[in-house]
Amino acid sequence: MRGRPLGGESGSDDGESPGDGDLRGRLRAVVDPPVLGVAVVTAAYLSVFLAATDVVGGSTRAAVAVAVAGAAGFLLARYVGERAALRLTVVLFAATLAGYYFAIPESQRALFSVRRVAIDVVSLLTGLSILRLALADVWVLAVAPVPTFLVGYLVGRGRHVAAAGAAGGTLAFLVLTGDAGGTTTLVGVVGVALAAGLSTLSMPGGIRDHGDTLAAVLAAMVLVSATLTLLPAGAAQPWGIDRGTPTLESSIEADDEVEVVGPTRLSPEVRYTIESPVAANWHAGAYDTYTGDGWVRSGEQSPLDGPLDGPPGNATQVNVTITAETESPSLPAPWQAVDVRGPAAQTARVDEHGTLRLAEPLGAGESVTVESRVPDADPAALRSAGTDYDPAIEERYTQLPESTPDRVGERTEEIIAASNAETPYDRAVAVERYLREEYEYSLTVRKPDGDVADAFLFEMDAGYCVYFATTMTAMLRSQGIPAQFVTGYSEGERIGEDRYVVRGQDAHAWVKAYFPGHGWVTFDPTPAAEREETRTARLADARAAGDEDVDVPASEPARGAPSIVPEAGVNDPSSTTADVPNDSNGTAATGGDAADAAAPGDTAVGARQEGLTRGAVGGEARPSGDGSPIPSRETVAYWLVAAVIGVTGARRFGVGRRARRAARLRLPWVSSDPATDARRAFADLEYLLGRRYRERRAGETPRAYLDALRLRGLDERALAVGETYERATYAGTVTRAEADEARRTVRRLALEATPVLGRLFD
Amino acid sequence: MTDAAETGPAGVDADGTGEPERPPMALDEVAALAERVVDNVEAVIVGKRAAIEHVVVTVLARGHLLVEDVPGVGKTTLAKAVSRSIDGSFKRVQFTPDLLPADVTGVNVFNQRTDEFEFQPGPVFANVVLGDEINRAPPKTQSALLEAMEEGQVTTDGETRALPDPFCVIATQNDVEPGQTYELPVAEVDRFTKKIRLGYPSTEEEAEIIGRMAGDHPVDAVEPVASIEEVRRARVAVADVDATEPVREYVARLATYTRQNARLGVSPRGSLALLRTAQARAALDGRGYVIPDDVQTEAPTVFAHRVRSDSGTDGEQVVEDALNRTSVE
Structure with a gap:
């Protein structure tokens, strides 16, 4: 094993001059067809790693490290045996992990234990994004080069399938962490299949003979996966997993990660009853890492050990009692909650962003009391807060993906300059006002490609809270102002003094900016009035539809109160609460609904209408939104792939030839010389009989064939055709009349075989 | 010839x-x-x-x-x-x-x-x-x-x-x-x-x-x-008796098959013999032209003894294979 210089293809190099042959062998190893597949799957997992470093920084560094590792592996292939290379890989992995271990701060390092690492590995494999690791950039730098080294080495040895396996394994890991999306995964799988297929077909002529099969298989893979995900999801998430239209709540309530989605809907179900002396946005979670299309909450949680300090500046202490009406993982309370009392207090934890969280969700009907310290700094104080940020906070909360376009910052500067804002507070207010005034509120938007903040700022003219908050946070960060993306609930319906009903539709996202000496201050760039209108309409619809769970006793409107009249579309009272929004909110889910709601004179307002009038976003028409559907890129790609596989399949199975023949059989013909006509007649007859009985065998003469079929009830007229053919072919004596008669006979037989057409022609 | x-x-x-x-x-x-x-x-x-x-x-x-x-x-x-x-x-x-x-x-x-x-x-x-x-x-x-x-x-x-x-x-x-x-x-x-x-x-x-x-x-x-x-x-x-080109080609293909699939195949003299007997067979039928069926009837008796197959036996099996595998127009 050790003595073999370079497996596979380099064996033939031995006779050539060392340098020359080495180079040529090396080149051959690179241009081998299976390398294409390996390259595809390697590119797939590297794209995930590099996307992560784009968010957390250090992408150039990581790219260089990966390139060096890959090249080193490839070059080492000639000199190092496989076992040694494997050992080297393990050593390399251990070394880089050690580097990562020593790179993270000492305080966190203390947390490391075998159990802890094991839990971390398990949580990584069950969907913990690598972005949430401490020092994710260092982690990527440590981990990404190792499989790349192995892939480079295996390619150098000509072990393409193993190389594709190593790369595919890495990609599989990233799929499990949830960092590799559907498209990346599909590309990776296609790459593995390509590598395996091309490697299998690497014998001479293999690709020529079976290349179309491989192509068809690959096309089928793409098509099937695209069909399974594309069709049910509609235009919203063409290549993603089918999740239907998510509720706004579910999209921002996700554990530790918020993905910006396309159209969303509102759930009117009651979530909490909150008793609070102040009306506020109920804060549930804060996010620090912006990925370009979502938010990630990084860092660890620690048990709550006595009350938190609360905001550094002046604050009002309030006690808030939260009663969960449905099972609830969050603890919505006025910022900043500092202590928890009640049965749930034992499981309270605090994360690195100062948010109180519960390890065990609150059960339905369970209550908990939270003590909050609400900062009450006035604008003047905030204006004078200065920019003397804590470096740790500044670094963490001014993060932006490296790929964020510069024009986000430039536009922000323009806005600030236009309002003559000097201090960070004024700047934040300017940005907040700009977004509120310039953009419309809409729940039905098409998720943009690329950076959400950039797209919202420049290409879209409407969105909902997640878009507004994401954009504002990114804009503030571009100005060096530390900012968080915050999720939670808005105050909800006030049903008595200090009592609020909070429904699913009140789920909200907003922004907090940091001011030295005052802590985190809330900004809400979402146009409040429009949002309120939407929610009111949604609630009215749900009440009118007789949904349960949308009210607590105190919140029910008096009978006969001027609520909004229900109309067509909400006609299925038997459906469960979860289903109702699909029926009535007019998102892309149901076309018929949309048509109803769009009818003139429609009295419905809010989400229904909102969703429709906002159908066209950023100049891009949505398929079911209005009357001018321009197919999305994904749809076009889908049909292109479908066409490719169709043509390949048709060619492979000779559909075209068969169709021509079937048509010629039944339609009047253009005649040529009698012998040719007679032969064509027999060829058609043979095709016809081949379909009905069996095909003529290789060594079977026409006469023997027809004789054999006579036993199976062959029409006697066919024998005459055979005789004519025989004379045309073997005697060369056939007349025009005989040939025509043969063709007529065959046509008659064909038409009899297809009764419908037959009636047409007889 | x-x-x-x-x-x-x-x-x-x-x-x-x-x-x-x-x-x-x-x-x-x-x-x-x-x-x-x-x-x-x-x-x-x-x-x-x-x-x-x-x-x-x-x-x-x-x-x-x-x-x-x-x-x-x-x-x-x-x-x-x-x-x-x-x-x-x-x-x-x-x-x-x-x-x-x-x-x-x-x-x-x-x-x-x-x-x-x-x-x-x-x-x-x-x-x-x-x-x-x-x-x-x-x-x-x-x-x-x-x-x-x-x-x-x-x-x-x-x-x-x-x-x-x-x-x-x-x-x-x-x-x-x-x-x-x-x-x-x-x-x-x-x-x-x-x-x-x-x-x-x-x-x-x-x-x-x-x-x-x-x-x-x-x-x-x-x-x-x-x-x-x-x-x-x-x-x-x-x-x-007429032996048109398709028939002659068929005979030639049969002969070629035996040459490719046996130690000693059929000589051109054998092909000619087959064509002649096929003519006679057609005449027995009162037909003025040869059809592949005539060739197939004659091939075993005309070809088999001219073929030496690798197994040392007569070429009957080889000729049978030739008839089964050679396509007929």
């Missing part, structure tokens, strides 16, 4: 002697003639109609026939009956290990009365020659007969004498005593147009055969049903 090199006596006659303008017989007459002969012979040979047809086809195709089988199944009777059905001369040569070439071809004998050497023609000078147990004679004697078959003439003491027309050799050989026989070399077997086997009769047929033969041997009672002249004209008609 020129016709002259390959043809038998008929060719020599047609080209060299005085009756070039023999009118060909109409094809339905050929068919009728063949049927008469076959019926006539069948009266003697029970249940061997296919074999009899092969003999008739050989005669009409200007070829020679080799019959191989165990002794006593009627080889000689068959040959005798066919030759008697035709109103021509018939000679029989019993090949033995001490038979000399001159015993076949004939010798010059000194006639004391005329003081001259006189040619005493051997048994080969006949329309139908039965070479019985040809593999019992040494090769030298065998080759005397085979030369006559190939050349259509006999040369003794420097003088060349043409053989009669039609001239047809029906040779028999048995394959039960390999130690005491001289197996025919491949080159000589190739000169026989066909090789057929008769096989044992079925029980009923055998019962009938022994019943018929208990008294006088019925072959002695066979009367001619065709004149020599008719046979000659039939042979001309057969040579005129």
